[in-house]
Amino acid sequence: MSLQPENNSKVAEEEEGATPPTLSKKAAKKEAMKLEKLKHQQEAAAAAASREADPLSENYGEVSLQDMQSKPVSGRIWTEIGSVNESFKDKTVLVRGRIQTTRPVGKNIGFVVLRDGGFTIQCVLTVAENLISRQMVKFATSLTSESFVDIEGIVSVPDAPIKGATQQVELQVRIIHCTSKALPKLPFNIVDAARSEPDIEKALQAGEQLAHVTQDTRLNFRVLDIRTPANQGIISIQSQVEEKFRQYLLSKGFRGIHTPKLLAGSSEGGASVFRLDYKGRPVCLAQSQQLHKQMVICGDCKRRLHPRHLCEFTGLDVEMVINEHYSEVMDLVDCLFAIRKQYPFEPLKYPRKTLRLTYEEGVQMLKEAGVEVQPLGDLNTEAERKLGKLVLEKYGTEFYILYQYPFAVRPFYTMPCYDNPEYSNSFDVFFRGEEIISGAQRVHDPELLISRAQSCGINLKSIEKYIDAFRYGAPLHGGFGVGLERVVMLFCALNNIRKTSVFPHDLKRLEP
Amino acid sequence: MSLQPENNSKVAEEEEGATPPTLSKKAAKKEAMKLEKLKHQQEAAAAAASREADPLSENYGEVSLQDMQSKPVSGRIWTEIGSVNESFKDKTVLVRGRIQTTRPVGKNIGFVVLRDGGFTIQCVLTVAENLISRQMVKFATSLTSESFVDIEGIVSVPDAPIKGATQQVELQVRIIHCTSKALPKLPFNIVDAARSEPDIEKALQAGEQLAHVTQDTRLNFRVLDIRTPANQGIISIQSQVEEKFRQYLLSKGFRGIHTPKLLAGSSEGGASVFRLDYKGRPVCLAQSQQLHKQMVICGDCKRRLHPRHLCEFTGLDVEMVINEHYSEVMDLVDCLFAIRKQYPFEPLKYPRKTLRLTYEEGVQMLKEAGVEVQPLGDLNTEAERKLGKLVLEKYGTEFYILYQYPFAVRPFYTMPCYDNPEYSNSFDVFFRGEEIISGAQRVHDPELLISRAQSCGINLKSIEKYIDAFRYGAPLHGGFGVGLERVVMLFCALNNIRKTSVFPHDLKRLEP
Structure with a gap:
């Protein structure tokens, strides 16, 4: 398996089983969106119901908060994503990381790219009896970007190089659990924030408009911004x-x-720019x-x-x-x-x-x-x-x-x-x-x-x-x-x- | 030469040439002190005059401020006091340190204990033609404790162990210059500040009252206090x-x-203990x-x-x-x-x-x-x-x-x-x-x-x-x-x- 999940917002339509987007006229669009929303709601309810009915439901889902409040140590060992390479072939590993991207390919295959620090690994779910259900693929590919998940899977080595991840192995998912869900709509995507100015420029010359994240937006949401490899x-x-x-x-x-930071009177003989009150005494910040x-x-x-x-x-x-x-x-x-x-x-x-x-x-x-x-x-x-x-x-x-x-x-x-x-x-x-x-x-x-x-x-x-x-x-x-x-x-x-x-x-x- | 300079305020009177203190009756004391002061003034004037007349005057005295304003590099090499040991025997070294104590023995011999970090070395001046004058001995032994001096001298190894210094060698002084004079009266002596409570107690039981430096005095003059070996x-x-x-x-x-120390609004969701004004904006100190x-x-x-x-x-x-x-x-x-x-x-x-x-x-x-x-x-x-x-x-x-x-x-x-x-x-x-x-x-x-x-x-x-x-x-x-x-x-x-x-x-x- 060496299909690549997309890394930006372009839709890849050439793969087997991919559903082309429904093109509706502007007049019908609003009505369609309404229907879409209703459909999503129905689907969510159906998914919940079918999940309950899924005999594999133990193998995926959200971890309850209680299970993250330091319940007795399980003895499980997490492997760093950056360390998973060909030497792990056919071994089962447990990794924890953030969802970088997800992509369903039809209803039977799903891709999840997991990130940890500067490293990414491609995880694959393929429907198989007693192993992976359609509901499980749906769960995995519906996870929002930047959510934290634990994935247990078997390491495989594909023939072709993997372009969309740093690790040149794939993980055949067996278990996937989410420990922290990110909001569906992030202020910006990490991939967009990680793109260089020359790359944006080059794409523009090729007629493609890529998202540009301003310095101000970055600083407003610094906890997202510092996740980029450069930062x-x-x-x-x-x-x-x-x-x-x-x-x-x-x-x-x-x-x-270490020297004092609160000083009596005025600071360093100069003007006291930062005066404050320290339990009733006038002090200033050392500059x-x-x-x-x-x-x-x-x-x-x-x-x-x-x-x-x-x-x-x-x-x-x-x-x-x-x-x-x-x-x-x-x-x-x-x-x-x-x-x-x-x-x-x-x-x-x-x-x-x-x-x-x-x-x-x-x-x-x-x-x-x-x-x-x-x-x-x-x-x-x-x-x-x-x-x-x-x-x-x-x-x-x-x-x-x-x-x-x-x-x-x-x-x-x-x-x-x-x-x-x-x-x-x-x-x-x-x-x-x-x-x-x-x-x-x-x-x-x-x-x-x-x-x-x-x-x-x-x-x-x-x-x-x-x-x-x-x-x-x-x-x-x-x-x-x-x-x-x-x-x-x-x-x-x-x-x-x-x-x-x-x-x-x-x-x-x-x-x- | 293995005579020991005293390490505390007791007067050692047994050495050759030491002048016993003049004992005067209470009634005559005041007059004597007056005379003493006058005598000192006359002596100081005489010393200055005689120094001018001293052909060895280049070898001692105070360094001018101008000479300490980074004049072109002389190429001289200073040896760390802590490194001077028996292997330096008969060699000439230049050391820089603080005066720990000085003591004249008659008019022809003077002792100076020099300190650098935790190390001390005993320096000796003995009057000798074309080498050390009486004026030079007087200059050296009149230096105030904690002053900085440069001493050039020849390393000698005495027969008996040296009790008053860490280094078991003596320096036969040839040149002595003061780079920074301490006030004649210090808030307290480093030796007193360095003494342990049990030692003070032990001395008291032996009938001797040794100076005790309180915590408050120490903190008031912290630049002196932190010079003790313990600090x-x-x-x-x-x-x-x-x-x-x-x-x-x-x-x-x-x-x-590093995280920010100045925060907008109130600090960490709690009461803002340290509010201040940052160029017109209310901010608080991060606690x-x-x-x-x-x-x-x-x-x-x-x-x-x-x-x-x-x-x-x-x-x-x-x-x-x-x-x-x-x-x-x-x-x-x-x-x-x-x-x-x-x-x-x-x-x-x-x-x-x-x-x-x-x-x-x-x-x-x-x-x-x-x-x-x-x-x-x-x-x-x-x-x-x-x-x-x-x-x-x-x-x-x-x-x-x-x-x-x-x-x-x-x-x-x-x-x-x-x-x-x-x-x-x-x-x-x-x-x-x-x-x-x-x-x-x-x-x-x-x-x-x-x-x-x-x-x-x-x-x-x-x-x-x-x-x-x-x-x-x-x-x-x-x-x-x-x-x-x-x-x-x-x-x-x-x-x-x-x-x-x-x-x-x-x-x-x-x-x-």
């Missing part, structure tokens, strides 16, 4: 990237710590861990790794003692991004040793290309992207560090340059033309810190404890922050940060 | 525990994800990730690990698809806590297979011991501790699972028992008499979820998206949450959760 992949990569970062840093003597992570360094934790998640952004914050130069921090960035070699999505161009350019050199390159920027101001996104292109042309790398930023555009705790007060000991890391890391040497001298805070208009009272931390002996130190979503977005060459956040929230969206 | 250890253990948990779960196919982590499960991420840090508590949240029974979740807990074998602080008693008792059995044990508890209510902390003792006596384990809790005491999304609606498919894990994990099978049926939410008085509108997530086919699932600070507290048999949080915040404390 499953992004989530896995994100988890792996975070873990590789963590493992590398821990192997280098860093320790992971970064900057001050606390430096305080931890003053507590003799030489190398700190701070995972954080604040206001819809997952950050990995690193703070470390340095010996004498903030290039030590940049060296760590180099090593950390060795992981980029493992994900060769689009061939990423980079040399073994990361290119380092001063901010001044960057400005000069832009100037020569006709882009005017303030030499002591910051680069806007457009200028950053342009510089990324210029660097790629000149140096053949999409990954580089721009250092020695103008003093005026960095936070008050940034160490000034030793020989030029207009610049600072700071750097940004660029990846495919976008900033992914921002870092610097920090001021460890309390008097300089006070004068810096004052000239930035920060209320000294609000950062008193922070400044005090440097009065009991403070090490030279520096650090940086990485935006996890940005890194993954750029690794995978995605065009929108929302694609790398499981539940992206922004000014317009705070749900789901 | 350094706790921070390392915490980081390791989190990493082992993560690694184990990731190895089992879990993926780490748990429960709803989002279940939604992710509905998005076909079968096994999820959710690190979180909310309101001063670091949680590791786990949510997983189950096949049929929530014991599958409890089995995972068993495996996860295999890590307990690695930290044998106090001999922790546990069998290879974790003991599992029903809540009913627990209540019965308490009843037999004369403790009356509501059979369908929750256990209070006292009853939990008592039960912990009873279980230890009867079963010889300090680690066990209590399952099948009364339905009424668990959240609305908990799955009821299949055969007894008064109980639920839930469990708590106890460790040394305290709950460290709470878990359950969750309701995956949208209609049951609605009726449960309604009977708990939850506003359905506020959890609409959550309930909808189960309408597109939902897997059987369950999960649990672990409190990282609690686990570490109980692993290390500490008596206060504040000891395992770097910056503990609570109702009374929101700083530092």
Whole structure:
């Protein structure tokens, strides 16, 4: 058996036994629909009645809720769909998965494609005495897409390759039970959501209009959207990237710590954007861990790794003692991004040793290309992207560090340059033309810190404890922050940060 | 040279050249102090003058701030104090560390104990022509405790063991520069903060009053407190525990994800404790990730690990698809806590297979011991501790699972028992008499979820998206949450959760 169930909404009419759709005139359509509905109702009642009369009724149907409330363990073993291959030939397996598609072929044959993670398997029901009844085929092919089912069946290996499923075996169904029914009408089909823009475009040129799921619809029904293979992949990569970062840093003597998220008074000396009431006391949400992570360094934790998640952004914050130069921090960035070699999505161009350019050199390159920027101001996104292109042309790398930023555009705790007060000991890391890391040497001298805070208009009272931390002996130190979503977005060459956040929230969206 | 500098505030007077303190009568004391102060001022001025005249002045002093602003890399290599041992004999090394203590012995000899992490090394300055001047000895021994210094010296191996330092070598100082000066008067000494209660008690019985640093003082000056070896250890253990948990779960196919912390409207269907304004929109802080982590499960991420840090508590949240029974979740807990074998602080008693008792059995044990508890209510902390003792006596384990809790005491999304609606498919894990994990099978049926939410008085509108997530086919699932600070507290048999949080915040404390 190697008939293929359809994978999109086209109707396949060529197979044996398929009933062609009844074509009725527009005038008769309404009446026909009414009749259709009535017919369906009658059929449903008849199916229920005939099921009761079916001696095979134990082998299919819906699992009662009670049976899913952790009744004593049955000892049954579920096989992962992704693992079922030719070596299982003639064996009976029990699999659990979602209905991807169903298709009846006449009344005696039914196809069900079952999905689990990124894997799909084609399951076949063929009417046979004492094994499969017509009612059972009807039950299976009437199941709604995305419903969960348990299928027990015998593995067979068809002669022709199976196009509509990842697993190149079929399951000859013996038992099929539904554990969770999806609504008949989903906001969109996973298959539609999984289609690429070029594929939609290509089909359109061939005269076929395929469904397109907008970003907004996807985010509204994110639990459906994240079922697509691409999103499953992004989530896995994100988890792996975070873990590789963590493992590398821990192997280098860093320790992971957590800092407070609710702070007394106003946040980090600046404006308190997020004020709230904590059991009668005014508090604010920490907007970064900057001050606390430096305080931890003053507590003799030489190398700190701070995972954080604040206001819809997952950050990995690193703070470390340095010996004498903030290039030590940049060296760590180099090593950390060795992981980029493992994900060769689009061939990423980079040399073994990361290119380092001063901010001044960057400005000069832009100037020569006709882009005017303030030499002591910051680069806007457009200028950053342009510089990324210029660097790629000149140096053949999409990954580089721009250092020695103008003093005026960095936070008050940034160490000034030793020989030029207009610049600072700071750097940004660029990846495919976008900033992914921002870092610097920090001021460890309390008097300089006070004068810096004052000239930035920060209320000294609000950062008193922070400044005090440097009065009991403070090490030279520096650090940086990485935006996890940005890194993954750029690794995978995605065009929108929302694609790398499981539940992206922004000014317009705070749900789901 | 094997003279020992003192480690506490007692004055050692027996060494050669030590000046005994001038004993003056009470009447003359005030005048003497005045003179003393004047003398110090004169001495300081004289020292500055003599330093200028000292041909060795390049070899000691304070590093200018400019020299710490990342001037071009010098190529010098710093050796970790903890690595300096006998194999370095006669070699010149450069180390950086904090002044633990200093002690002059007459005017020609000075001791400096330098600390780095948990390691200390004794450094010696002996006046010698063209090498060490009297001014240099004075500079070194006047440095305040906790200041940072760079010392270059030659490693020597004394005959007698060194009691006042971890490293059994001495450093014959050649160059000493201070990179950061601590205040002369610290809120408390690290040595005092590092002393154990039994040691203070023992000294008291021997007639000696040693300084005791209260928990409140410690937390007020947490950057000093976390410098003690015990706190350094706790921070390392915490980081390791989190990493082992993560690694184990990731190895089992879990993926780490992050959920939103700012939610529209009211939080999790309950009272919005933390309301705030997000650019003109009313939002609230997520108090748990429960709803989002279940939604992710509905998005076909079968096994999820959710690190979180909310309101001063670091949680590791786990949510997983189950096949049929929530014991599958409890089995995972068993495996996860295999890590307990690695930290044998106090001999922790546990069998290879974790003991599992029903809540009913627990209540019965308490009843037999004369403790009356509501059979369908929750256990209070006292009853939990008592039960912990009873279980230890009867079963010889300090680690066990209590399952099948009364339905009424668990959240609305908990799955009821299949055969007894008064109980639920839930469990708590106890460790040394305290709950460290709470878990359950969750309701995956949208209609049951609605009726449960309604009977708990939850506003359905506020959890609409959550309930909808189960309408597109939902897997059987369950999960649990672990409190990282609690686990570490109980692993290390500490008596206060504040000891395992770097910056503990609570109702009374929101700083530092």
